[in-house]
Amino acid sequence: xxxxxxxxxxxxxxxxxxxxxxxxxxxxxxxxxxxxxxxxxxxxxxxxxxxxxxxxxxxxxxxxxxxxxxxxxxxxxxxxxxxxxxxxxxxxxxxx
Numbered sequence: 818x819x820x821x822x823x824x825x826x827x828x829x830x831x832x833x834x835x836x837x838x839x840x841x842x843x844x845x846x847x848x849x850x851x852x853x854x855x856x857x858x859x860x861x862x863x864x865x866x867x868x869x870x871x872x873x874x875x876x877x878x879x880x881x882x883x884x885x886x887x888x889x890x891x892x893x894x895x896x897x898x899x900x901x902x903x904x905x906x907x908x909x910x911x912x913x
């Protein structure tokens with residue numbers, strides 16, 4: 818089962834809100850998911866999502882693939898840099 822981190826739309830007409838979810842890649846956009854990892858409200862000024870940081874990192878460590886939009890949101894929140902640094906540290910440690 819390929820797990821993807823992606824956005825699932827909620828909210829009403831012309832007032833979107835999105836959940837950041839871990840979902841099977843074969844499921845529909847707003848369909849069944851494994852876990853809710855955060856909330857993103859694009860209409861707020863800051864444009865930074867509210868995330869369960871440890872759970873997002875756990876899914877990334879297990880090989881979940883973020884969508885392009887989710888990767889951008891992770892960069893804004895600083896989690897992507899943290900994950901990349903962690904991954905680079907593991908590669909450097911394994912080579913020794």
